[in-house]
Amino acid sequence: MMELQAGSGVQEEQSILPAANKKYKDTIFRMLFSDKKNLLSLYNALNGKNYSNCDQLEIVTLENAIYMSMKNDLAFILDLDLFLWEHQSTYNPNIPLRDLMYIAKEYEKYIKEKGISLYSSRQQKIPAPQFIVFYNGNRKIGERMEHRLSDAYEISSGEPALELKVLVININEGHNQKLMESCQILKEYAQYVSKVRTYKKTLSLNEAVEKAVEECIREGILREFLLANKAEVVAMSIFEYDREWEEELLRKEEFEAGREEERKNTEKERRRADSEKLRADNAERELLYLKEKLALLEGK
16 A cells, blocks of 8 residues: 655545455465466476366366355366365365365266266276365475375274375475476465465555555566456455454364363363372271271280
């Protein structure tokens, strides 16, 4: 936001950019990589491929499959595989269960469209699924990690009958450098996110987003994308980082509630142990008293 000299008789210029929109549900990541050219670039970078024909890539994202008011980010078929990609700005280990529910809907749609009979005597073929989360939250994680559905099982023994593995890739600036260098659009997205978070430390969220957008345009970072979609990008960013803050606050409250419950359980266990010790001491004293009384009786 441009600042004017104090005392100039001219009021500070007001931003024409939109304020936070609580109803906005999309994300910059999803908007960027819904573009087939960008999506194919990221696929090539991840898999060491050199595909150039975007028509080979079939986007199958289910627009009406909504969970907790958020769309699943990206689903597409290429190389006879079905890819489910998610973007996360807050740490969430429950993604395997969410992906399980989503892949079931994808296969239901695929089977219907291909006219596949599940009652056929022949083995029916379906694209193999691959699950990836692109993570750029504030919680520190390594370059890559894996979430498994079996981690959520109440009781687990031996090889799980049902498993789903999700690869989590850290796309914060400074991480997975080889991948970033192989996919320029992902690298620039990480730079944009880094700028927003840096400015958010000293500015309001609206000001931080506005300043990050203007600076990226000047520096050629996502320039064409930002020029073409500036108002929408600002609205999405404000919603996204506002939601991120709310989710982090919720997790902090859950953590504090867990600590309080643990403290209560520890205190309850301590009182129980003290009570058991008191009963044991009383029983021991009673036993000594009886032994002494018996000795006196025997001595008479």
